[in-house]
Amino acid sequence: MLQAKQTLRDLEGRDEFTWRHIGPSSEDLARMLETLGHTSINDFIAEVVPAGIRMPAPLALPEGVPEHEALAELRTLAQQNKTFRTFIGQGYYGTRTPNVVLRNILENPAWYTAYTPYQPEISQGRLEALFNFQTMVSDLTGMDLANASMLDEATAAAEAMTLCQRMAKSRAQAFFVDRDCLPQTIEVLQTRAEPLGIEVIIGDPLAELDASKVFGVLLQYPGVSGAVRDYRQVIEAVHAQRGLVVMAADILSLVMLTSPGELGADVAVGSTQRFGVPMGFGGPHAAYMATRESYKRSLPGRLVGQSIDSNGKPAYRLALQTREQHIRREKATSNICTAQVLLAVMASMYAVYHGPQGLRTIANRVHHLTSVLALGLQELGAGIENDCWFDTITVRVNGNAAELHRAANARGLNLRVIDGERVGISLDETAMRADVEALWSLFNSRADNSLSFEAVESREAPVLPGHLLRTGALLSHEVFNRYHSETEMLRYLRALADRDIALDRSMIPLGSCTMKLNATAEMLPVTWPEFANVHPLAPAEQVAGYRALIEGLESMLCEITGYDAVSLQPNAGSQGEYAGLLAIRAYHASRGEAGRDICLIPSSAHGTNPASAQMCGMRVVVVKCDDNGNVSLEDLRAKASEHAERLAAIMVTYPSTHGVFEEAIREIADIVHNHGGQVYIDGANLNAMVGLCQPGKFGGDVSHLNLHKTFCIPHGGGGPGVGPVAVGAHLAEFLPGAVSAGSQGMAPGNRRGAPVSAATAGSASILPITWMYIRMMGRDGLRKATELAIVNANYIATRLQAHYPILYRGANGRVAHECIVDLRPIKDSSGISVDDVAKRLIDYGFHAPTMSFPVAGTLMIEPTESESLAELDRFCDAMIQIREEIAKVERGDWPLDSNPLVNAPHTAEVLAVEHWEHAYGRAEAVFPLPSLRQAKYWPPVGRVDNVYGDKNLICSCPPLDSYMED
Structure with a gap:
């Protein structure tokens, strides 16, 4: 029976999505807090996040909404986009994704959630x-x-x-x-x-x-x-x-x-x-x-x-x-x-599915239609500037390009306006006879409409220069000549997916990489035609939905980070770093201080930080870290003072690369500001801050964010990503500006920074993922996610601390959203290396944590908020059992050259040998925990020889004749 005081809102469960995104239940949270010596999550978080940087009030974002409501809101935005027949070209073309590839790669979490x-x-x-x-x-x-x-x-x-x-x-x-x-x-x-x-x-x-x-x-x-x-x-x-x-x-x-x-x-x-x-x-x-x-x-x-x-x-x-x-x-x-792994996989499978003959058919058809179009336009009196073409022609229009463009738009067609005298027309795989005839009618000023497709087609002659035509074999390897039926292709894709560990199979506990849930509701809009089939150079009036999406998302990210402006143009974290440093460089130059070219970078920083700095023409000066992994304030003061006249910036990751909230972050920022520099806060670890603290409010001038980490865009096996750059008001005008050749109106006019990506809106089609995540979580859900990410990491650290040293902790003995397990003492006592532990985790069905970063010989573990208590315990049980295996090596029960760690991972084929010659049993090799007998991941290969691969470099499929020779 319903309680009388329940409301409709109670019954609808307004934060339903939050508890689908967050792994632990309320009961699980209570158990974890008990393990951590707390009964209140607020008290625990106060012990972890320094009071001096905590937000005084909740995020000014709406409450979260259920999945169906968020999808309905986003559908309303999507429907504001107009999907015209587009002949703009300029590097972007309509295409047909084979359905077997669409369903089994782009829409398949086995592919898009991998690392x-x-x-x-x-x-x-x-x-x-x-x-x-x-x-x-x-x-x-x-x-x-x-x-x-x-x-x-x-x-x-x-x-x-x-x-x-x-x-x-x-x-x-x-x-x-x-x-x-x-x-x-x-x-x-x-x-x-x-x-x-x-x-x-x-x-x-x-x-x-x-x-x-x-x-x-x-x-x-x-x-x-x-x-x-x-x-x-x-x-x-x-x-x-x-x-x-x-x-x-x-x-x-x-x-x-x-x-x-x-x-x-x-x-x-x-x-x-x-x-x-x-x-x-x-x-x-x-x-x-x-x-x-x-x-x-x-x-x-x-x-x-x-x-x-x-x-x-x-x-x-x-x-x-x-x-x-x-x-x-x-x-x-x-x-x-x-x-761009996920997209590269799609492109490769497009070639596998169509094969060389299918690709020839597609290419020849596109070229044939373009030639028919050009010959017909010539018959209508249009001036074709190029005398040969593949899929694109340039047409002289006697000063009425803008008028022609308007007429085309009125008919649902998009052309490329080059200047007042010329337009460009590009055909693609999706082009049809009707498109050619529609384009003819656009240019036809004759009273009759007598131009016949068949007649023009019959006169079509080769226009590509004979000495530039491809000769010889094309894609002759077996993989491009076998999987042309959908049945074969489907099974091939399934076989490949079965060889991997992705988030659909297991926790991926990578420190600094935030492998969290990529919810189905977030992924669905990516393939909506209103988002997927829009050309980046489409006129502004056709992309009102994208504009509203982007402006809304930028506003959300400004509120979350505490900055004043955001650019979504960078299409990777590395591009975001680069754009942020370019903004700092331009800011100094605008003040007559172009000589500021020193970038201070802590010794623990991710490798992209110094690499990005040198790409911006900056000189890197390394700042030491102390024994606790924090930036050495003494060394920072010395370096800032020494380079005061040329100091451009400091790049600091927060929470630190070592997985702790440094108490001195405001002091670090003050030191740099007092010496004329700007503070770049790397947003790689923003998952520990959302809803709790804002880098733009505790000293940061600029940050890049990783939407493919904190904000749920999937990693896709190593890409795609989006690396927005967020800045204070004084840097806003130096954010990347619009690519001048397109995306009209998609970047605020006051942004005059140089573009860093080919499209003004970057990887726009995956921005709905982040929009959906923020909209469904809402202000309270985002904070809860951060709190649970911190709780989960500390729970793992607490469970493992009796078995492994935890290398760094914050002021109150807590870690942030990740912890570092130190295996160096174990290597000294047993000879077992960090590589051995990582490979042994595969036998337990886990992807290894981050290896030897930021400290060699360590594992950095980040569980994220999406992992349940059961999965956290399963991982901890595996790590504890591995420590018991190491102890057997330490005691001499197993020799160093014959134990399950140095021989890991174990394939099914290895078990099938007639004579088992190891000091441990077959069951110990593959079923070290009883739970593995119910659900076992079998690695397809044993430990890979890296040295051999570099000495004998093979980076593409050998031609078929090499197999015949063998």
Whole structure:
């Protein structure tokens, strides 16, 4: 019977979603608090978070709403977007995502909730998919190797420019850019070049290039105008002057055109968006970057290679990791620490599903329709500027481009307005005969309507230059020639997913990486057509829904962080860092203090911090940390004083990289401010602050946030991400401005900072995830999530402290939202390493915590608020049992070279050997806890040999003839 005093609100459960997002129940919370010696969560949080930074009042956000209400609100916004037939092109195209890929990758948590594959033994599925991506790109570009994707085409071009600067033997300081490059690429190149002192020269490479004055050249192939040009002579001229050549190439056109590698280019970049990834108002999309074998150690980003496991079987892994900013820090060549994995997987599977013949059909159809369109327009008297094309033509319109554009919009069509005299038209996979006829009618001023598609089609003649047509095999490896039925494709995708551990299978307790629930209600809107099928250069009046979404989300994030302005343009945390430091740099320059170029960075900082600083032309000065992991105030004062005239900023992570709330954060900020610098607070650990404290209120001038951590955008196996940058009012005008060639009205007019990404709104199509999370959680739910993240971490630390040393704690003996387990004493007493413990956790069904960061020989554990007490206990039980196994090695019960830790992980195949030669039993190897007999993850490979993989680098599928030779 209902209680008389219950209200409708009580029955509807207004915060229902909060307790679906948060793992522990109220009863579980009480038990954990009891373990921690508390009965009140408020009292416990007061013991952890310093009183001096606590918020005096709750967040000024609405209450949370149930899932269906939030979805209804967001649907109202989505319906304000207009999805016209779009022929804008400029690097973004309509595409058809194969349904089997849509359902089984983009909408499948086995793929989108996985983490970056640092632990290769439990990442073999997505590593194989990325290996396929690299093979696809290498084959189509004609290069020796490709990386596992980049953030967007413009970023890839910028990275290619700096690769050329490092590797070219030319002493020149200028980089030449083809005038026919994508406008957004040119702008991002200019952003990257300026702090590094690189002069960017823009012109016609066939007429205006002096190869002796540049270290590199960027060519667009085909050009944004649609022109398909033979650049062999340009490439030879640049090489003769010891420079290098980058070609930005459309991935679909390479199915028909001679590859950049065959033309002689040194680097190829581009986007794979049109291989089945929706436009999504600009992202996320997987760019590609490929190069020659000789430049492999200078190639930025992820590189998947093939090695062998402990049983001699082939196994995939991330290769050549010594190239990365994690290790090289301020000497890093790039601050990129991620990729666009989920989107790269989609693009690779698009190629796998269609195969070489299917891709040829798609490319030929697009080219055929474009040719029919062009011939028909010529018959109607329109002036086609280019004499050859793949999918794009430039049309002269005698000064009425704006009028034509309005007429097109009235018919539900979008063209690209180049200037008052010209428009551009690009066709894509989704184009139909009706589209060609609609475009003809737009240009048709004749009284009759007699233009016949069949008649024009019958006159269609080849327009691509014969000497630029691709010859030879295309995607000949078996993987691109087998899975063309949906049944086969479905089973292939399932087989790959089964090889991995993602959040749909188990807790992923990674410190500083915040692997939390990516709720289904948050993910659903990503594929709504009103969000997915919008071109980033669509007119402002067609994207009112996106504008409202973005403005609303920026406002929410300002309230949460305590800052005054936010830009959502950066499409990764690394880009957010970069944008934040560029804002600081521009601010100092605006005050006549351009000489401020010193960036103070604590020794414990993540590698992207010093890498980002050097990319902005700043010099890194390291500040020491004390024995408790805190910034040394004594050393900070000394360094700030020493560099007072040139101090630009300090970059500090809060809570600290060591997992504690430093009591002196306000004093740190005051010291830097008093010496003329700005305070950059890295938002990687914001999950410990939301609703409790605001970095913009306790000394921060700028922070980047990770929406793919704190705000529920899934990691996708190592990407996508969004890294917004939040700033105080004095820095707002220096936030990234709009890409001038598009996204009209999507950035406030007072923002004059240089763009850092190809699209003004960055990876806009995944912003609904964060909007939904904040809207459903509301002010109280967000605070509860933070509190439970802190409780969960302290519960794990308390359960494990009798078995392992907990390395750092705050003033009251508590950790923040993560804790560091110190395995160095265990290594000394037993010989068992941090690697051994990490690999042994796989036998227990867990992804390992963060290894050897920020301290070598440690594990950093972050459970997040989404993990239940049962899962926390399951993890703790595993770690405690592993400690018992280590004790057996310490006592001599098991020899160091024959125990379940050094031989972990154990595959099912290993158990099948006839003679078991280890000092421990088979059951001890694979069922160390009874619960594993009910639910067991079987790793597909044994421990992967990293050294072998780097010495014998294989980064793409070998051609079929190599198998025949074997």
